Amino acid sequence: MEKVLVALSGGVDSGVAVHLLREAGYDVYGYTFLTSGSAEDRKEVAEDAGLVADFFSIPHKIEDIKDEFEDSVVSYFLREYTEGRTPNPCVYCNRHIKFPKLLAAADAWGIDKVATGHYVRVEEGLLKRGLDSRKDQSYVLCQLASDDISRFIFPLGEYSKGKIREIAASISLPVAHKGDSQEICFIPNDDYKAVIRAYPDRYKEGNFVDKEGNILGRHQGLPFYTKGQRRGIGIALGHPVYVTGLDPYTNSVFLGGEDELYGSEFQVESMNYLAPGYEELESFEAAVKIRYLSEAVPCRVYPLKEHRAAIALSEPGKSITPGQYGVFYNGDIVIGGGVISK
């Protein structure tokens, strides 16, 4: 029987993943890492994951990597905000922590295949969107190393979330009724600003400025704003005002009307290709997601040197935000993704 190491989060998805893999005839091993939160939170995750492992009677290893996680993901999170960008820690974590850790654990166990409960598919060495377009999570995997793709198994990619919950209930999975995980895993109560405030040396008050350079008011610090943001600005001009940009050099937050949010061209850096052949092209047609929750829109991509690329959208996009990832698709196939730089 071929072995596979599953990332067990203690939730519904990874639990059902174990089930589906066994049904498919795999010899399943479980691996859980504890990344953040209080000692209590981590204990709870460990217990839930242990519950699932016991339920299936599979070997299970738990590793606490809080320090490493904070050095990597949390510092990235703070750094990006400090520099006026808006990070996506999940994408970063998948690339730098989650999948490397999983693969390393698999190597240590002498296991080739690794699996997670992500709603994506792998076919012929290509990463593809999950069939349930509403739950598709290919976006957050855009930075994975293409060489590793062939080692991945994503058992949930063919299913809808509803079906997964059905399965969880039908096999009486102990955690079947847990809600979907949300929020960033290291942010308690969905309050990222509270986390930022724990690092008062990383930000300072500054001016809200309009397109003409007029000072409109005071902001609390760059990390508390993101391009396209409307609420929480506290300025009444009679019409809605949005954050149109952040300038770390003058510590300014630019404000403007909705019309100032649209753009048709941008660039990405740290471009990572998951599908072969594209990087060498002069340019290519694709569909791009500008953020996790958005429809992919048609564009033309021009690969540049040093892992950069220039993108021209066929229709203007709203709030193209530096720090977020642009992920490119050809139909269901993930071509790759990079960090929006400007």
Added chain:
RNA sequence: UGGGGUGUCGCCAAGUGGCAAGGCAGCGGUUUUUGGAGCCGCUAUUCGUUGGUUCGAAUCCAGCCACCCCAG
């Protein structure tokens, strides 16, 4: 101090005798493996104040208070 003007929710602002529009901001919900956005909902028993007229006033009258402008 004379002359004029204004005073309605945090901001702007309708309303000129019949039981306080709206926008912005704010708040809540929804959505979501990031931040946002969007969507839905909530938000002045009260109109600077005190009296008066009236069946009834934020809307009419008078006094007072505050602010603004022009004179000086």
